[in-house]
Amino acid sequence: QLASGTALFRLNQLGYAPEQRKIALVFAEENPGYFLLREHSGGDPILKGSFTPAPAKSWSGKPVWIANFSTLKKNGLYRLEIPGRGSSLPFAVNSDVYGKLARASLKAFYFQRASTDLDAQYAGRWARRGGHADREVEIHPSAAGTSRPAGATVASPGGWYDAGDYNKYIVNSGIATATLLSAYERYPRYFTRLELGIPESGNPLPDILDEARYNLRWMLTMQDPADGGVYHKLTTARFEGMTVAPADAGGRRYLVQKSTAATLDFAAVMAQAARLYSPFSAEEADKYLRAAERAWTWAAQNPGILYRQEALNRKYDPDIHTGAYSDEYLEDERLWAAAELFISTGNTAYRDALQNAPIDYQLPSWSQVQWLGHYSLIRREQELKHLDLAWLTEIKRSLLKEAERLRHQSAQTAYQAPMVTSKTHFVWGSNSVAANQGILFLEAYHLTGDVGFLHSAADNLDYLLGRNATGYSYVTGFGGKSPQHPHHRLAAAQPALPPLPGFLVGGPNPAQQDNCDYPSDVADESYTDTLCSYASNEIAINWNAPLAYLVNGLIATTSK
Ligand code: 9MR
Incomplete structure (x- = not known):
């Protein structure tokens, strides 16, 4: 079963400098076929590519497929797509992307x-x-x-x-x-x-x-x-x-x-x-x-x-x-x-x-x-x-x-x-x-x-x-899916505002010392975007x- 919507592709959600290596991952039992790359605003595909199998499964046992689109060097805002299945979060190619x-x-x-x-x-x-x-x-x-x-x-x-x-x-x-x-x-x-x-x-x-x-x-x-x-x-x-x-x-x-x-x-x-x-x-x-x-x-x-x-x-x-x-x-x-x-x-x-x-x-x-x-x-x-x-x-x-x-x-x-x-x-x-x-x-x-x-x-x-493994961009305020509930008193004290931006959260930690609810015990999936989680968030x-x-x-x- 393929994940759907924007979770379909795992990729750097900010994007890439033109000369950077550009790869995205898809989890699927079978080779998902081919991917298309379009400008985020739509239009004809700019690039069509096939997947190569990753050399290893994920730690939770999922087969992983690699989409390499490093040939893309032109500035713009893009998304990847598997026709009929979904597309990625938008990402930029830009020399000032970071x-x-x-x-x-x-x-x-x-x-x-x-x-x-x-x-x-x-x-x-x-x-x-x-x-x-x-x-x-x-x-x-x-x-x-x-x-x-x-x-x-x-x-x-x-x-x-x-x-x-x-x-x-x-x-x-x-x-x-x-x-x-x-x-x-x-x-x-x-x-x-x-x-x-x-x-x-x-x-x-x-x-x-x-x-x-x-x-x-x-x-x-x-x-x-x-x-x-x-x-x-x-x-x-x-x-x-x-x-x-x-x-x-x-x-x-x-x-x-x-x-x-x-x-x-x-x-x-x-x-x-x-x-x-x-x-x-x-x-x-x-x-x-x-x-x-x-x-x-x-x-x-x-x-x-x-x-x-x-x-x-x-x-x-x-x-x-x-x-x-x-x-x-x-x-x-x-x-x-x-x-x-x-x-x-x-x-x-x-x-x-x-x-x-x-x-x-x-x-x-x-x-x-x-x-x-x-x-x-x-x-x-x-x-x-x-x-x-x-x-x-x-x-x-x-x-x-x-x-x-x-x-x-x-x-x-x-x-x-x-x-x-x-x-x-x-x-x-x-x-x-x-x-x-x-x-x-x-x-x-x-x-x-x-x-x-x-x-x-x-x-x-x-x-x-x-x-x-979680599909999160771990920096607050950056990327299409980033932490919304960091364990951060300064942020929690201003609940009407988005979390203070530019902060890296701790990240996956299978020891889970905080005893919060985690979606998984697998090492690289042991992350939960909850205020509770001082050991991962x-x-x-x-x-x-x-x-x-x-x-x-x-x-x-x-x-x-
Ligand atoms: O980063 C620290 C980690 O290596 C320790 O295992 C943990 C428990 O002692 O503490 C972490 O540091 C925390 C500190 O003790 C108090 N302020 C928050 C820090 C980050 O969680």
């Missing part, structure tokens, strides 16, 4: 800003009053120190809300901010011209750096001036109500225990920021670098302070029940911080801390950050002195090996996307795995000049925008950042 998404993926960070009103001039119909001023955040007993006893208050305003909740977590802020900074570091000329329509637009700083700075300034407030250690998070004791607007959210906010993970992530981001902001302000750069070095020193003296929420809750009041971001393995955080500090200072002590770094490729995630540092070393290779180049060559080889492996295996999958080469990719926030693999391919392209890697990066973007800054890198990076590398 421009709006590229900007929206970054504007999303503006929408996530805490402690500030969002004016209609920048936020359009999503304008809202600010909340969570965070001028008087209470020191939780777990964070008490001599200069800041429990109950003392600290100002810690600004920054981005982490995700669908209203808390601010250093570990996750670390990777999210660094990913944006790295996008800028890779494509500085492109981003210098990119306007986001934020309050700072028009100042001498590129908008992406203005947006990142909004979070960097908050991060600085999370460092204890007395010793350089960094608090793990700023949080309410429990998550606030699902539909409460920031301006109405009154829950008491706490700074909780310092942790080595947060402190090292902080050190890494601040070190990277120091070199990127220095052309604009020596003073600002200096502040970041000093913060980074003090954090590094604290972490060296406190190498294993873990954030263990349950243990804390047995010891202190009030109990904390928000995101834990607890990580028990800290070697990768140390290596990331060492790499960024080495690049920014040239100090060989940091290089020596890197020497025994594992070479094997590890896809970045909030708990596995080693390759954020390795990527930075690769990007900055030309300027590095006193680094063992044979070691760096091994790092590059490892990156390329993984990119080759994923690319090769991708061709064997039903969806022709690197993301679906393994069920292990389908974790909480699986869509960020797809986006981070996209970054890996962009980096592989920059190392080799092999445009095949750009096609692989685009394959994962196609996956995210609809060529997948939440948004988060560490998922949007790699989306922004991927989409903007594809534009930066392919446009003249």
Whole structure:
């Protein structure tokens, strides 16, 4: 049985740049025959093609048929059709097909800003009053120190809300901010011209750096001036109500225990920021670098302070029940911080801390950050002195090996996307795995000049925008079938409006920790577009950042 109507074809619902590979998928027991391509407005078919069988069935056992229409290069709005059966959602062919998404993926960070009103001039119909001023955040007993006893208050305003909740977590802020900074570091000329329509637009700083700075300034407030250690998070004791607007959210906010993970992530981001902001302000750069070095020193003296929420809750009041971001393995955080500090200072002590770094490729995630540092070393290779180049060559080889492996295996999958080469990719926030693999391919392209890697990066973007097992474009506001009920308090608090646009939802997650109703248990179908589903339908800054890198990076590398 063929699916009917617009669900008939699975494809990138935004569309394609002219030179991009263009494929769509149909699920059917038998070869559905041929497909037609027309302009969306109608008229005679422009192209007629036959299907080829996909090399594998879908994970739910459906045979998949591939329609390849890569010969289509003319600008326009189109649809695919199987006569008598139905047609696809409309899609564009256009050299600027991703421009709006590229900007929206970054504007999303503006929408996530805490402690500030969002004016209609920048936020359009999503304008809202600010909340969570965070001028008087209470020191939780777990964070008490001599200069800041429990109950003392600290100002810690600004920054981005982490995700669908209203808390601010250093570990996750670390990777999210660094990913944006790295996008800028890779494509500085492109981003210098990119306007986001934020309050700072028009100042001498590129908008992406203005947006990142909004979070960097908050991060600085999370460092204890007395010793350089960094608090793990700023949080309410429990998550606030699902539909409460920031301006109405009154829950008491706490700074909780310092942790080595947060402190090292902080050190890494601040070190990277120091070199990127220095052309604009020596003073600002200096502040970041000093913060980074003090954090590094604290972490060296406190190498294993873990954030263990349950243990804390047995010891202190009030109990904390928000995101834990607890990580028990800290070697990768140390290596990331060492790499960024080495690049920014040239100090060989940091290089020596890197020497025994594992070479094997590890896809970045909030708990596995080693390759954020390795990527930075690769990007900055030309300027590095006193680094063992044979070691760096091994790092590059490892990156390329993984990119080759994923690319090769991708061709064997039903969806022709690197993301679906393994069920292990389908974790909480699986869509960020797809986006981070996209970054890996962009980096592989920059190392080799092999445009095949750009096609692989685009394959994962196609996956995210609809060529997948659920037929969803996983970015709010983009594509004909996109999430309408993301687990996102900011969106839920404005129920009369469509969800805030430009946000990547977490995506299929067979562990289904939220116990919501899912239509399927199959790994890549374990997604439900319901407010309930924080395990598959939440948004988060560490998922949007790699989306922004991927989409903007594809534009930066392919446009003249
Ligand atoms: O992205 C995080 C995921 O890897 C964890 O498995 C999960 C449970 O601890 O938490 C996710 O992060 C959430 C955080 O804890 C709180 N804010 C929302 C985040 C996204 O769901």
